[in-house]
Amino acid sequence: MEPTILYIVVLPTVFRVALCGGTHGNELSGVYLVRERLKRKRKVEEEDHIYVVTVMSNPRAVQQCRRYTETDLNRCFTHATLSGPVTDKTPYEIVRSQELNTLLGPKGSPEAMDLVCDLHNTTANMGLCLIAYSDCDWISLHIYRYLQRQMSDIPVRFIHFDLPLNEAYSLDSVGKHGFAIEIGPQAHGVVRSNILSTMQEGVQHMLEWIHLFNSGTQFEGGKVDVYTMVKNVDYPRDFETRGITAAIHPQLQDRDFCLLRPNDPVFQTFSGETLKYKGTEPLYPFFINECAYYEKGIALSLARQRSVGIPSIRSEREGEQRKRKSSAEEMEEEEEIKGEMEEEGYQKLIEYGEESDSLNGQYN
Ligand SMILES: [Zn+2]
Numbered sequence: 001m002e003p004t005i006l007y008i009v010v011l012p013t014v015f016r017v018a019l020c021g022g023t024h025g026n027e028l029s030g031v032y033l034v035r036e037r038l039k040r041k042r043k044v045e046e047e048d049h050i051y052v053v054t055v056m057s058n059p060r061a062v063q064q065c066r067r068y069t070e071t072d073l074n075r076c077f078t079h080a081t082l083s084g085p086v087t088d089k090t091p092y093e094i095v096r097s098q099e100l101n102t103l104l105g106p107k108g109s110p111e112a113m114d115l116v117c118d119l120h121n122t123t124a125n126m127g128l129c130l131i132a133y134s135d136c137d138w139i140s141l142h143i144y145r146y147l148q149r150q151m152s153d154i155p156v157r158f159i160h161f162d163l164p165l166n167e168a169y170s171l172d173s174v175g176k177h178g179f180a181i182e183i184g185p186q187a188h189g190v191v192r193s194n195i196l197s198t199m200q201e202g203v204q205h206m207l208e209w210i211h212l213f214n215s216g217t218q219f220e221g222g223k224v225d226v227y228t229m230v231k232n233v234d235y236p237r238d239f240e241t242r243g244i245t246a247a248i249h250p251q252l253q254d255r256d257f258c259l260l261r262p263n264d265p266v267f268q269t270f271s272g273e274t275l276k277y278k279g280t281e282p283l284y285p286f287f288i289n290e291c292a293y294y295e296k297g298i299a300l301s302l303a304r305q306r307s308v309g310i311p312s313i314r315s316e317r318e319g320e321q322r323k324r325k326s327s328a329e330e331m332e333e334e335e336e337i338k339g340e341m342e343e344e345g346y347q348k349l350i351e352y353g354e355e356s357d358s359l360n361g362q363y364n
């Protein structure tokens with residue numbers, strides 16, 4: 001008989017939550033969701049078990065309805081950029097990234113927000129995606145599974161960019177936990193009611209989950225599918241002018257997360273020729289024909305799908321608070337648990353609360 005796997009990981013509550021929109025000023029679902037919350041409520045909401053800060057990340061770009069004014073804000077949150085010098089000539093978005101890091105971070109520190117959720121839109125047909133840098137952050141993965149179960153009318157997926165924290169470049173990397181919620185298709189500069197409602201619903205379910213978690217609900221473990229980014233594919237380009245010479249093939253357009261096999265059509269050149277996928281490994285395409293990525297030289301991205309085991313989790317109860325660890329130590333520990341979960345099959349209870357109580361209460 002197969003031994004039963006019973007893991008219960010006890011984690012600190014997710015009390016301080018940042019909800020950010022307008023990081024890209026023309027992705028209007030997040031802009032209007034944040035604007036409405038700021039209109040209806042105070043900037044900071046404090047309810048039982050949860051404290052939410054609502055942030056318009058790039059107000060200048062929002063005002064101009066552009067992705068950014070000088071440089072892409074959502075590429076500015078690496079350690080290098082956040083700790084770089086600021087002069088009169090520093091682009092607005094770099095200055096703003098440092099302000100946001102002060103407000104919501106500092107990134108990698110015990111003072112950072114427990115969770116940063118950043119709202120985005122894509123022109124690609126991606127449904128709702130959570131995008132994160134870790135595939136073993138149990139909080140993010142449990143929220144993902146909760147959204148998947150609660151929102152049956154839209155596909156909900158999890159994209160994992162495999163980068164270390166210091167190289168992680170997006171706003172959500174400032175929090176102890178964090179992810180972007182990316183919803184599409186919606187043209188930039190346009191707001192569609194169906195996409196906005198989906199985003200509102202997603203945010204509501206996320207806050208609901210956090211509330212339940214903080215109130216002591218135990219969430220059962222299981223398996224979830226995760227798409228790990230493998231590579232970006234650029235458009236075919238003219239050797240001299242560098243201008244693009246083909247568009248996404250009609251058979252690939254809008255087919256995000258449909259398996260792309262060797263020799264499947266990828267591009268149709270402007271002279272009508274079909275260009276095929278030359279890779280040997282079947283992979284899942286996403287961000288197909290994303291408007292904002294023409295300037296970045298990305299026609300689509302490719303991911304590998306994996307099934308990831310997640311343990312049962314609950315929040316720590318009074319007296320269980322553990323000594324705060326650095327993000328690096330936490331990540332190492334999570335990796336270890338992941339390894340053990342893969343190797344072992346016997347009953348096990350993992351308690352995070354046993355080391356010291358010297359920092360008790362800092363989350364209250
Ligand atoms: Zn965006």
